[in-house]
Amino acid sequence: MSADQFIQYLVDGLSKGSIYGLVGLGFTIIYAVTRIINFAQGEFVMLAGMLSFLLAITHGLPLPLAAIISILAAAATGGIMYLLAIRTARRASVVSLIIITIGAAIFIRGIAGEQLGKDAIRPPYFTGKEPITFLDANIHPQDLWIIGNTIAVTILIHLFLSRTMIGKALTASAVNPRAESLMGINIKAMALFAFIFAATIGGIGGVVMAPRTMMAYNMGVLVGLKGFIAASIGGFSSPVAAVIGGMILGIVESLAVGVDWGPFTSSYKDVIAISVLLLILLIRSGKLAEEERTG
Amino acid sequence: MLAKALRKWPYLIIAALLALLILAPFDWFLGQYRTLMIFIGLSTMVTVGLCLLLGYTGQVSLGQAAFYGLGAYFSAVLSKNYYINPWLAMLIAAMATVTFAYVIGYPIFRLRGNYLAMATLGIGIIMWILFRQLSQFTGGPDGMTGIPFLSIGGFAFESSFRRYFLVWGFCLAVLLISQNIVNSRTGRALRAIHGSEAAAESIGINVAQFKVKIFVLSAVFASLAGSLFVHHLRFVSPQPFDFFASVKLVVMAVIGGLASVWGAIFGAGATRILSDELLLRFGEWDVVIYGAILMLVMIFMPEGLFVKLKDIVGQVRSRFERRGAES
Numbered sequence: 001m002s003a004d005q006f007i008q009y010l011v012d013g014l015s016k017g018s019i020y021g022l023v024g025l026g027f028t029i030i031y032a033v034t035r036i037i038n039f040a041q042g043e044f045v046m047l048a049g050m051l052s053f054l055l056a057i058t059h060g061l062p063l064p065l066a067a068i069i070s071i072l073a074a075a076a077t078g079g080i081m082y083l084l085a086i087r088t089a090r091r092a093s094v095v096s097l098i099i100i101t102i103g104a105a106i107f108i109r110g111i112a113g114e115q116l117g118k119d120a121i122r123p124p125y126f127t128g129k130e131p132i133t134f135l136d137a138n139i140h141p142q143d144l145w146i147i148g149n150t151i152a153v154t155i156l157i158h159l160f161l162s163r164t165m166i167g168k169a170l171t172a173s174a175v176n177p178r179a180e181s182l183m184g185i186n187i188k189a190m191a192l193f194a195f196i197f198a199a200t201i202g203g204i205g206g207v208v209m210a211p212r213t214m215m216a217y218n219m220g221v222l223v224g225l226k227g228f229i230a231a232s233i234g235g236f237s238s239p240v241a242a243v244i245g246g247m248i249l250g251i252v253e254s255l256a257v258g259v260d261w262g263p264f265t266s267s268y269k270d271v272i273a274i275s276v277l278l279l280i281l282l283i284r285s286g287k288l289a290e291e292e293r294t295g
Numbered sequence: 296m297l298a299k300a301l302r303k304w305p306y307l308i309i310a311a312l313l314a315l316l317i318l319a320p321f322d323w324f325l326g327q328y329r330t331l332m333i334f335i336g337l338s339t340m341v342t343v344g345l346c347l348l349l350g351y352t353g354q355v356s357l358g359q360a361a362f363y364g365l366g367a368y369f370s371a372v373l374s375k376n377y378y379i380n381p382w383l384a385m386l387i388a389a390m391a392t393v394t395f396a397y398v399i400g401y402p403i404f405r406l407r408g409n410y411l412a413m414a415t416l417g418i419g420i421i422m423w424i425l426f427r428q429l430s431q432f433t434g435g436p437d438g439m440t441g442i443p444f445l446s447i448g449g450f451a452f453e454s455s456f457r458r459y460f461l462v463w464g465f466c467l468a469v470l471l472i473s474q475n476i477v478n479s480r481t482g483r484a485l486r487a488i489h490g491s492e493a494a495a496e497s498i499g500i501n502v503a504q505f506k507v508k509i510f511v512l513s514a515v516f517a518s519l520a521g522s523l524f525v526h527h528l529r530f531v532s533p534q535p536f537d538f539f540a541s542v543k544l545v546v547m548a549v550i551g552g553l554a555s556v557w558g559a560i561f562g563a564g565a566t567r568i569l570s571d572e573l574l575l576r577f578g579e580w581d582v583v584i585y586g587a588i589l590m591l592v593m594i595f596m597p598e599g600l601f602v603k604l605k606d607i608v609g610q611v612r613s614r615f616e617r618r619g620a621e622s
Binding site for chain 2: 037039084085088089092093094095096098099100102103104105106107108109110111113114218221222225228268270271274275277278281282285286
């Protein structure tokens with residue numbers, strides 16, 4: 001692999017990893033506040049990505065407007081999902097909650113498939129597709145949008161969580177919900193906020209990534225799984241860690257595609273990503289079991 | 296009179312179900328739905344395993360379709376490409392699935408709850424990718440055709456009428472085995488694990504071992520169903536074993552009542568009829584309806600739809616009995 005190829009794969013990996021990171025960030029926030037793993041996390045990405053195509057191409061809205069509406073729609077879906085499905089299932093077991101969020105995931109996927117179409121679609125690039133040459137490597141401008149967007153979002157979220165009142169409340173409810181409710185903070189409102197927040201971030205990811213990767217109604221599962229892997233690499237500890245986890249996963253995947261594997265083709269990249277997950281889970285299984293007991 | 300009949304209802308219902316099962320495939324009765332009923336039988340076999348795992352033991356598997364696929368592909372490849380006797384192929388398939396489930400079972404059942412769910416989901420997706428990608432064996436995304444029928448001596452299961460009895464024979468055997476397990480020492484151990492793993496451990500139950508055992512058993516049921524599936528259809532492709540197939544199995548288990556062996560027939564039947572017959576006429580809204588069912592059932596009746604219905608019947612029955620006693 002030559003140097004320019006390496007840079008190309010690296011940028012490609014960072015670009016893909018950015019999305020995994022944003023999805024993983026959503027997982028981390030919801031898990032921190034509610035101890036729920038939201039299996040519908042990838043569907044927010046899919047929904048916003050597909051909506052942005054529908055609004056921009058089919059209905060001819062200007063791209064920025066289409067993007068904003070799509071993100072708001074994803075955010076609303078997250079909020080509605082919490083209010084209708086999660087909050088009504090009070091004191092549900094972990095298994096019940098898993099099944100409920102999976103139900104929500106295929107519910108969203110089914111509606112998207114019926115209403116937005118079953119073909120893979122690609123919204124327009126933000127700023128054309130003329131590659132930018134950097135150290136002999138050709139870089140797709142949309143990749144720069146994706147990576148730049150993720151860095152910006154991560155910094156904003158970090159500032160939001162550490163500097164604002166509501167952000168601090170969110171962090172506190174992750175650490176000790178009981179103590180927090182004694183301090184007069186509404187835990188349920190925090191949970192609702194976490195879902196809307198995570199869905200918004202997923203939506204942003206979907207809108208930015210859709211022009212590069214294309215979008216189809218059934219993409220949510222895999223995107224969600226990759227996001228979960230990102231969050232696991234980050235140890236579900238902080239939003240920034242999840243984004244870094246996503247970047248690592250993206251680069252591993254991308255380099256795995258770049259290396260010549262002989263009889264194995266690049267279609268095995270998902271197998272590699274999932275193997276990474278299994279490996280991490282098994283290495284950390286002792287600690288995870290502890291966490292489930294106490295958390 | 297009615298009260299007396301209702302008191303005996305378990306036996307009456309079982310007798311009626313058996314009669315229905317035997318008479319259903321005849322042309323003058325429900326013969327036109329024979330294929331549907333064969334698929335219900337196959338789905339029931341897989342669902343029962345999932346019920347044992349999910350309902351009784353409280354462990355999630357979101358990759359159960361992978362075992363169904365393993366059975367299907369092993370049977371298909373061995374019997375078609377290597378001309379191995381289909382029964383032997385079925386046995387090899389089951390043994391291969393046991394080995395696989397055992398090998399992955401021990402490490403992944405150190406995980407719990409969410410992490411276990413994600414791990415099984417991941418394994419399911421890996422298997423699905425392998426079914427698609429190992430095209431020199433599996434025929435890739437297009438699948439493979441021309442898989443032989445099962446036969447005993449000169450008696451080949453070449454009509455759907457014969458295969459109906461073959462599949463339901465297997466299915467009833469699986470149901471009876473499961474029923475026995477549930478009512479045995481093992482069944483009580485599983486319920487104890489579901490209640491509290493720490494408590495189960497403290498009274499000497501080897502939690503890890505029981506979880507893996509029941510996982511392997513559920514995998515075998517799925518593998519057998521997969522083998523029967525390919526010898527019925529004589530065609531196999533990766534599509535019936537994808538993530539959505541695994542979710543559909545969870546839907547069947549949830550409708551059937553998670554901790555109910557016989558409810559599995561109800562769950563598999565309702566889901567199959569919904570997707571294969573009813574929804575074909577209204578477009579593909581089945582995915583949306585499955586999603587809604589999963590959410591509604593788990594929110595309002597986490598013990599499962601079938602079990603809830605059984606409770607309601609029980610209440611009606613006791614009301615009848617009280618009225619009978621008063622008069």
